[in-house]
Amino acid sequence: MKKIAKEILLPISSIFLAFLVGAVIIKVSGRSPFLAYQSLLMGGFGSLGNLAQTCLFSIPLIFTGLSVALAYKCGLFNIGGEGQFLLGGLFAMAAAIYIHAPFIIHFPLCLLCGFAGGAVAGAIPGWLKARYGIHEVINTIMLNWICLNFVTYIVNGPMRSHSGLGTPEPLKTAVPPLIIPDSLIPGNQLNIGFIIAIIFVLLVGFYLSRTVQGYELKAVGLNPMAAEYGGISISKNIFLALCLAGGLSGLGGTFYYLGDLGRIPSTLSFPGYGFEGIAVALVGKLDPLGVFLASLLFGALESGGIFMQLNANVPKDLVTIIQGLVIIFVIAPGLVQSVFNWYRGKKEREGFEYS
Amino acid sequence: MGSDKQQSILVELKNITKRFGALTANDRVNLSIEKGEIHALVGENGAGKTTLMNVLYGLYQPDFGKIYLNGTEVRITNPKTAISLGIGMVHQHFMLIPPLTVAENIVLGEEPGNFLAFNRSKAISEVQKISEKHGLNVDPTALVSTLSVGSEQRVEILKLLYRSASILIFDEPTAVLTPQETKDLFRIFNSLKKEGKTIVFISHKLKEVMEISDRITVMRQGKAVGVLQKEKTNEAEIARLMVGRDVLFVPDQEVVPKGDIVLEVQNLQAVNDRGLPALQEVSFSVKSGEILGIAGVAGNGQTELAEVLTGLRSAQNGRIFLKGQDVTHDSPGEKIKLGIAHVLGIAHVPEDRHKRGLILDFPVSYNLILGSQGKDPFSRNLLLDSQAIQKFAKEKIAEFDIRPGDENLPARYLSGGNQQKVVIAREFSRDPSFLVISQPTRGVDVGGIEFIHHQILSMKKRGKAILLISLELDEILNLSDRIAVLYNGKIVKILNRTAATEEELGLLMAGILEYSSPKKS
Incomplete structure (x- = not known):
């Protein structure tokens, strides 16, 4: 219990520090930090509707965050979340448009296709790394562009709808259903993706901590030479980790395009969730539960930011600044830690001198 | 002041x-x-x-x-x-x-x-x-x-x-x-x-x-x-x-009746990571109940020898027989048969416990099952059995006096000697017939050395064949029955312990082969 408290203390204080610095920035720009943060909080958690919005925004982040965390456990830095997100979305959308089946078959099939699409985008760099040792950071970044252009081509070519806005809308049987009926919280769009995301948080946690495969994957990540000595194949695990990571990002894309957007738009750019997944994974300390909490935080910042802009006249860009600050303080634990150490050290030094 | x-x-x-x-x-x-x-x-x-x-x-x-x-x-x-x-x-x-x-x-x-x-x-x-x-x-x-x-x-x-x-x-x-x-x-x-x-x-x-x-x-x-x-x-x-207590220096030497040849190596040849010859025409055999010491200065082929014998490196030429069965992996292009050592019943204490022997951020309990993670009783239906793992870890911690006795502590936080005990506990528990033990006491304190030497000798007493590779000449002299000197990838001489002097070994290790022992005359 004490250990958990210690694990959480650092991210929490990082977030606190980030907001503190953010307050200074708001103050300097001549606005009220109090009002800004009040509306940010309101927008994120203030009403059931806002809370639902926060959860909705967090869905793709949970998946891409898990993706980055899982790959990292195998010692891999997955920067390819964007491409995997897009390709997963494309596969799922194709299944959602062209396959006709009842919901109970159609929807899970779309998820499967979304996972597969992402996994393909993960498998390519995974294979290049495992077989030829080409660094995954380079591979995955390059593949992001290939995926973006490939999906743009498909969306504006073979899959183009009559409206010209992008792909057609998914069939009704493929749309992720809402969790809470519209009659209870009017206008809410929170779909079943949130529950499935929570299931995946548990699944990834279970996979990493309870299965032989998870043991081997982590062993490769922590010390490949020792893993090899223990009879664990380095290349197999690298390939597998990037496939799974890609699949997770692909699921993020699935819910985003089938649920939030309802199509893949024709004017496509990087959705940003793949990159934000890196931030989420780092803030979440690369732990599935941490990823979940960090995704909620980022989701709340997203939905609260809109509210803050309307209410306190603080530009939504400030949210981006705060996100950046949170990341800096979390990634540079030395920064926060050194404040703690300095304080503790001071007390101890004093104690020592007088004892 | x-x-x-x-x-x-x-x-x-x-x-x-x-x-x-x-x-x-x-x-x-x-x-x-x-x-x-x-x-x-x-x-x-x-x-x-x-x-x-x-x-x-x-x-x-x-x-x-x-x-x-x-x-x-x-x-x-x-x-x-x-x-x-x-x-x-x-x-x-x-x-x-x-x-x-x-x-x-x-x-x-x-x-x-x-x-x-x-x-x-x-x-x-x-x-x-x-x-x-x-x-x-x-x-x-x-x-x-x-x-x-x-x-x-x-x-x-x-x-x-x-x-x-x-x-x-x-x-x-x-x-x-x-x-x-x-x-x-x-x-x-x-x-x-x-x-x-x-x-x-x-x-x-x-x-x-x-x-x-x-x-x-x-x-x-x-x-x-x-x-x-x-x-x-x-x-x-x-x-x-x-x-903090009295320490025994020279381990008790007990003559153990030697049995059949367990490991035989013929004309072994291998290259190092840079593709340069690391082992040439290496031949020796180890009997059950015998410790063959490999003496030599670092970098003369010890690492490669241990790796070839345990399937982590392929041989370019020559044959390795374990109990008469050919276990060589000799085509250099062939993928190394991972974990083959553990399948064959070879225990391997690697020379560098941080590099190969341990996953420092894994808890002690996980380190104790490395190589057996997919085997009974530690896993069932692809799932780890944490109860069995914990139970095994507790037993080994008690048996090998691993301190602190917390099986959930990452191996990183153990002292060098206790880390080495984790490796030795794991490898010796496989009930192997042949053991490759490299630098068993490198960076281990005096108390730990004594304990580890004792463990090695007790394995010998149980009739295991042991290849002991060490840079510490004292260790080789104290534990081995026979001593082979490795220089520049070749075994320049194999001596009986009783006939070996530190001086002669030192010269052989330095590549000076013309040495006439005064005893021989």
Whole structure:
């Protein structure tokens, strides 16, 4: 219990520090930090509707965050979340448009296709790394562009709808259903993706901590030479980790395009969730539960930011600044830690001198 | 306090405390070094010797405590300050640039010449001068990449002398040397002492400490527990202070009836990671109940030999038979059969426990099942059985006295000796018929060495065939039944332990083959 408290203390204080610095920035720009943060909080958690919005925004982040965390456990830095997100979305959308089946078959099939699409985008760099040792950071970044252009081509070519806005809308049987009926919280769009995301948080946690495969994957990540000595194949695990990571990002894309957007738009750019997944994974300390909490935080910042802009006249860009600050303080634990150490050290030094 | 001490005290460390997280590496350590002495700093691994010296050299800042030089307090914030104060350090791992010459390496950072041109001839002549003055005998124009380990060390010493260091710190200087090179080093120590230099050296080889030092400071668990005059002490007393109890030195030798040949190697040939020949025409056999020791200086093919035998490296030629069965992986293109050692019942204690033997961030319990993670009873239906893993870990922790006895603690937080016990506990529990044991006690403290040696001998008593690879000649001599000397990838000679002398082995290890033992005549 004490250990958990210690694990959480650092991210929490990082977030606190980030907001503190953010307050200074708001103050300097001549606005009220109090009002800004009040509306940010309101927008994120203030009403059931806002809370639902926060959860909705967090869905793709949970998946891409898990993706980055899982790959990292195998010692891999997955920067390819964007491409995997897009390709997963494309596969799922194709299944959602062209396959006709009842919901109970159609929807899970779309998820499967979304996972597969992402996994393909993960498998390519995974294979290049495992077989030829080409660094995954380079591979995955390059593949992001290939995926973006490939999906743009498909969306504006073979899959183009009559409206010209992008792909057609998914069939009704493929749309992720809402969790809470519209009659209870009017206008809410929170779909079943949130529950499935929570299931995946548990699944990834279970996979990493309870299965032989998870043991081997982590062993490769922590010390490949020792893993090899223990009879664990380095290349197999690298390939597998990037496939799974890609699949997770692909699921993020699935819910985003089938649920939030309802199509893949024709004017496509990087959705940003793949990159934000890196931030989420780092803030979440690369732990599935941490990823979940960090995704909620980022989701709340997203939905609260809109509210803050309307209410306190603080530009939504400030949210981006705060996100950046949170990341800096979390990634540079030395920064926060050194404040703690300095304080503790001071007390101890004093104690020592007088004892 | 510092001012009324004798004038001969050159350096004084007072109340030095250094913490790393929860670990207190140095706990209010006092150390005083007299001018012109050779001072040994001894202690078990993890006792805080290196940390203390890194504090003196400015690599670490103490959390509190003070350093006095000639009675005045100094703050050493980085190695540069240390060097300007005349304090230099030779680390365990040399910091040289192989493609550059000796002279270039030595003057690096303080090159003679002006802004535009490097005065090479002046550098060479200056290095030559210092080298001759101290009898270091290094050619300033030689490339560092062509030097032996002993010569590299002398280049490191020259670096310090070139920067006019008067206090020279050595971190385990003899760990990588042959007995002859060690003798040379000690000759250099004495000549430096004559020049008025002060030497502090870290060691846990008590024989050497007794041979060369004037005074000895013993550390245990981050504390300085005693300062001894060499003339008034002995190895047993130092060992007692280091470990906190009496220590047995030479393990009991028991003659075990030897059985059938378990492992036979014929004409083995293999290359190293750079594709250069590492093993050539290596042939030997090991019987059950026998320990075959492989003696040799580091880098003569030991690593490759252990890896080929355990399936981590493929052989280019030759055959390996385990109980008569051919277990060679000989086509270099073939994928290495991972974990083959464990399938065949070969136990492998790897030479570098951090590199291969342990996953430091895994808990002790996970490390104890590495290689068996997919096997009964540790897993069922692809799932880990944490109860079985915990139970096994608790048993092994008790059996091998692994401390602290917390199976959930990451292996990283164990001392070197206890980490090694984890590896040994795991490998010896496989019930192997053949064991490859490399550097079993490298970086292990005296108490741990005794325990590990005892375990190895008990495996022998149980009729196992053991290949013991070690750079420690004493270890080879104390444990082996027969000794094979590996030089330049070849086995130059296999001797019976009873017929082997340290002197002969030392010469064989250095590649000097023409040696006629006086006993033989």
